[in-house]
Amino acid sequence: MDRATLLSPALISGPGAPELVKGALVYLGDEFCIHKQPSFADLSAVRKLTGRAPVLVGTLLTDPAFGRWEKLLAECAKKAPGTEVVVNDIGLLYFIDKMYRGRFRLALGRLMTYFFDTKHTRLPGCTRPILWTGDGDAPVAGKAAARPKGKAGAAWETRLDVTPAAYIKDFLRRYAIERVETDSEYVFRKYAKIAGVKISFYYPLRLMAMTRFCPFVGGIVPACKAPCGTRLLKLKTRELDYQLYSRGNAYFAGNKPIKHSRLDRLVEMPVTPSPGFELFRNKYCCPDKP
Amino acid sequence: MRITIGIKSLKEADYFLHNGADEIYFGPAVSSHRAAFSKEQEIVSSIKLAKKLRKKTLLALNEIYAREQYGFLLAHARRLAGNGLDGVVVRDIALLEYFNKMKFRSDFVSSIMCSCFNSRAMEFYRDLGVTRFTLHSQIMPEDAAKMVALSETIMFVPCLFLEENIVPFCFFTYPGGPGARRLKVRPCKIGFKCGGHDYRMLESNLYFQAGLLYDFHKLGVGWLKIARQLNTEKLVSEFEITRFLNLLLEKGLDRKGFVKAAAEFIARVDFNKYGSSYLIKPGTDLRARRS
Numbered sequence: 001m002d003r004a005t006l007l008s009p010a011l012i013s014g015p016g017a018p019e020l021v022k023g024a025l026v027y028l029g030d031e032f033c034i035h036k037q038p039s040f041a042d043l044s045a046v047r048k049l050t051g052r053a054p055v056l057v058g059t060l061l062t063d064p065a066f067g068r069w070e071k072l073l074a075e076c077a078k079k080a081p082g083t084e085v086v087v088n089d090i091g092l093l094y095f096i097d098k099m100y101r102g103r104f105r106l107a108l109g110r111l112m113t114y115f116f117d118t119k120h121t122r123l124p125g126c127t128r129p130i131l132w133t134g135d136g137d138a139p140v141a142g143k144a145a146a147r148p149k150g151k152a153g154a155a156w157e158t159r160l161d162v163t164p165a166a167y168i169k170d171f172l173r174r175y176a177i178e179r180v181e182t183d184s185e186y187v188f189r190k191y192a193k194i195a196g197v198k199i200s201f202y203y204p205l206r207l208m209a210m211t212r213f214c215p216f217v218g219g220i221v222p223a224c225k226a227p228c229g230t231r232l233l234k235l236k237t238r239e240l241d242y243q244l245y246s247r248g249n250a251y252f253a254g255n256k257p258i259k260h261s262r263l264d265r266l267v268e269m270p271v272t273p274s275p276g277f278e279l280f281r282n283k284y285c286c287p288d289k290p
Numbered sequence: 291m292r293i294t295i296g297i298k299s300l301k302e303a304d305y306f307l308h309n310g311a312d313e314i315y316f317g318p319a320v321s322s323h324r325a326a327f328s329k330e331q332e333i334v335s336s337i338k339l340a341k342k343l344r345k346k347t348l349l350a351l352n353e354i355y356a357r358e359q360y361g362f363l364l365a366h367a368r369r370l371a372g373n374g375l376d377g378v379v380v381r382d383i384a385l386l387e388y389f390n391k392m393k394f395r396s397d398f399v400s401s402i403m404c405s406c407f408n409s410r411a412m413e414f415y416r417d418l419g420v421t422r423f424t425l426h427s428q429i430m431p432e433d434a435a436k437m438v439a440l441s442e443t444i445m446f447v448p449c450l451f452l453e454e455n456i457v458p459f460c461f462f463t464y465p466g467g468p469g470a471r472r473l474k475v476r477p478c479k480i481g482f483k484c485g486g487h488d489y490r491m492l493e494s495n496l497y498f499q500a501g502l503l504y505d506f507h508k509l510g511v512g513w514l515k516i517a518r519q520l521n522t523e524k525l526v527s528e529f530e531i532t533r534f535l536n537l538l539l540e541k542g543l544d545r546k547g548f549v550k551a552a553a554e555f556i557a558r559v560d561f562n563k564y565g566s567s568y569l570i571k572p573g574t575d576l577r578a579r580r581s
Contacts, residue, residue, distance in 0.1 A: 060407045060456070062433035090383075090404075091411030111459060115405065118354060118458050164357040167384040209455035209462060209478070212428045213492035220430060220494070235482035235489055239473045244482070251455075251491075276485015284498040 002265040004055065004200075008036035010226040012045050018270060020049040027267055029057030031088050031109055032210045032250040034065040035224035040075040043083070055084040058092055060111065066091065077103045086181060088112055097175055107179035108172070110202060111210075113187050116163040169194050181267070183207060183255050192262040200265040205232075205245060205252035214249040218282030232271035247271060291507060291536055294444065295529055296350070296518025298327055302525070303336035307343050310533050314340060315348035315379060317518070318366050330366065334373045341374045350518070352381040352401035360388050371396055377422070380404075381458075386418045397421050402446070403458045409436040416441070424515065427452050431505035438506075444513035445506050447535065448499035449556045450528050451517055454478040454491045500552035507539045524564035531559065 004025040011017055012028075020026065026046050030036035038056050046054040056076070061069060069092060076083045081103050087093045088109035096104055172180070172194065180191045183202035191199050212220045216228040226248075233246040245252045247269070257266050292312035297303050303314050319330045327333050333349075340347045349370055351363060363385065367378055377397030380386050381404055389396075399422040400406055400415050412423055422442040425434060437443065446452070453460070455478055465473040473480070482489040514536060516528050535552055543551065 060405060062429065063408045063436045064433060066408045066410060089407065089411060090414050091406075091408045094414040094417075095410045114459060114461075116354070118461075162356060163354055163382070163384050166357070167387075171383075207459065207461070209460040211455045211491070213454060213494065215489075215492055219492055219498075220428070222432070233484050233489070235484055237480055237482045239470065239480055240477065241469045241471065244477070246484075246489075274485075276487055277489065278487045279484075279489055279492070281492070284494050285492045 001263055004265055004267045006030075006057065006202075006267055006269045007046075008033070008226055009038050009042040010036065011229065012042060012049070020046070022051045024050045025052060025265075026050060026054040027057050027086065028054040029059075029086075030248065031057055031059050031086070031111060033214070033224075033226070033248055034059060034062060034212075035221075036226050036248070037061075037065060037068060038072065039068070040072055040079070043072075043076070043080065053080060053083055055086060055107070057086040057088075057109065059088050061089045061092060066095075070095070073100060073104070084179075090115075093175055101176065105179075106175065106177045107181055107198075107200070108177050110181050110183055110207065113180055113182045113191070114184075114207070116168055117184075117187050117190065165190060165193060172197055179264070185258055188258055188260065188263075192260060198264040199260075199262050200267050201258045201263055202267045202269060203255050203257045204271065205247065205269055206255035208244065208251045208253050210250040212249065213285060215246060215277070215279055216248070218280040219285040221282065230270045230272045231274040231277075233274050233277045245271075246277075291514045291539065292512060293514050293516065293529075293532055293536065294346075294348070295516040295525075297336070298518060298520070300332050300335050300339070302522065303339055305526070306529060307340055307345050309529070311345065311529070313346035313348060313376075313513075315350050315518075317350050318363065330369065333370060337370060337374050346376040347374070348377045348379050348399060349375055350379040350401070351385065352379050352403050354382045355385055360385060364389065364392055364394055367396065368394060379424075380420070383418070386415075386420075390419060395419070399444070400424055402426055405456070405458060406437075407433075409440050412437060412440055422513075425506070425511065426456070428456050431502065431509055434506070434509060434511075438509045438511055442513070443511045444515045445503075445511045446515050446517065447528070447532050448494075448502040449496060449535070449552065450531065451515075452494060452499055452502075454493050496553035496556050497549055500549040500556070501545065503535060503552065504539065504545050504548045521564055524561065527559070527561070527564060531556070 002025060004027050006027040008030045009028065028042055028046055029038045037058060043054055058069060077100050082105060084105040084107060086107045086109040088111035096106065179198040179200060181200040181202065182188050183206040188199060188201055191197060217224055228248045235244045235246055242253050293310065294313035294315060295306050295311045297306060297314045297316050306314060314336060316327055316333060319327050319333060337347045349367055355363060377399050379399045379401050381401040386398065398420045400420045402424045404415065405426060406412055406415060406423055407426060407429060422444060424444045425437065427446050462477040463470040465475055478491045514532055516532055519525050538548055538551060
């Protein structure tokens with residue numbers, strides 16, 4: 001089993017940079033922030049430090065950020081074909097398939113696996129109150145209306161938000177995806193039933209939410225030097241039964257590495273516990289500043 | 291800009307279509323907190339009313355569905371299309387491909403849940419037959435020029451709907467749900483302590499939100515969308531605010547004037563008086579309001 005460390009480009013060198021040993025596998029980029037996307041120079045810098053090509057990691061990309069990825073892919077296709085790319089944007093997957101099919105090794109990132117299985121990313125037991133009362137093929141009245149025909153006790157909503165495994169298997173084949181990634185045990189077990197695909201698992205954090213309203217810069221900003229680093233903020237409240245964390249522009253719950261015969265790679269997201277944090281507000285999020 | 295609004299009854303269809311909505315959308319005949327049509331026949335009556343008034347209708351299938359639900363959804367959509375339905379809002383790629391395979395043609399509209407953040411993602415969905423796109427509420431005008439140029443687009447009114455977190459990648463439980471039994475509002479609205487400091491999930495201010503609306507209008511976004519909700523009074527209020535803001539935009543105010551007017555207007559609205567969007571409220575007498 002392989003082990004990897006997720007690093008944003010700003011953390012490759014300079015103060016606070018982790019020591020990268022020869023042969024270390026680095027996931028270069030960020031799954032949640034468009035300001036922490038890799039460039040070819042970053043890739044070269046990591047390769048020089050570790051002697052091993054890093055895996056490139058993308059997030060949901062706006063058009064300007066996508067333009068930078070197009071440049072990166074064009075350079076990689078020439079100078080580093082076969083680079084592994086973790087795709088978290090359907091547009092990026094589409095673009096690579098159209099322009100560079102076979103030139104990169106593709107992994108479906110955890111945002112994409114969440115995209116297909118939203119239900120399994122919620123905390124266990126969380127469901128929405130959707131009950132079937134439709135006409136036609138489904139029951140129409142009475143207690144039976146709360147469940148699809150022939151499935152006593154199974155409410156309509158319990159099946160929502162789960163893309164059929166057969167479709168996903170075909171999707172992986174069509175887009176030549178070698179690897180899938182997740183931080184959810186449910187999602188992991190679903191993909192473990194699909195032969196041939198490699199599976200990565202992320203720890204020690206599990207995604208709860210992501211945003212462009214970044215607490216470290218006070219909102220949405222056009223450019224950022226990533227002052228968040230690897231800082232992990234512990235958010236305390238009595239209203240949630242679990243511990244919530246903030247890291248960069250995303251929120252997380254704790255997560256432990258999974259034990260499974262299909263686990264091919266563990267990806268560690270480095271964190272530096274931060275004792276406290278005074279929320280920064282820029283003019284876009286401060287109520288007093290037009 | 292044209293206005294599309296989510297409804298849950300024939301009574302609401304009648305009210306909004308007669309009061310300036312250009313399009314209504316609704317979920318399948320499923321009872322939920324988002325879509326309360328309980329009978330297909332009532333949807334058909336709403337479609338017919340819209341047709342009579344030369345307005346549009348959309349069926350919102352913006353969930354991810356299990357394979358065994360596809361047959362019903364296809365038959366449901368086909369019956370409604372046979373009665374004049376104009377299009378279907380989609381989120382589920384697998385369902386969209388199934389519709390294509392079964393040769394069900396419609397004007398497909400992407401949901402905000404498609405998390406379509408760039409023009410390449412739009413191309414992916416266009417290949418599957420999507421013709422109109424809902425812009426994500428965390429896309430900024432400076433990011434969206436190519437997207438708006440590529441296709442017809444819809445936006446939520448930022449002053450009314452600008453989520454702190456990005457859907458569909460927000461997995462917080464609803465208040466009272468597992469892990470959140472003591473929660474009264476959504477986690478993005480509560481106060482936290484971080485070290486010795488207060489912490490809240492950030493949201494933008496009204497001036498920023500009004501500016502977004504102005505800039506997207508100038509960019510050429512064609513539709514304003516008002517989300518479905520159970521709370522009819524709040525829905526009516528959001529509709530009236532949207533109409534007012536749209537009128538201001540069409541008056542041709544400059545950016546500074548519009549932002550000030552819109553932000554100060556919204557600041558005076560007391561949304562709390564309507565209660566939560568997620569609570570079932572006694573229905574407003576819509577006909578009385580119309581008169």
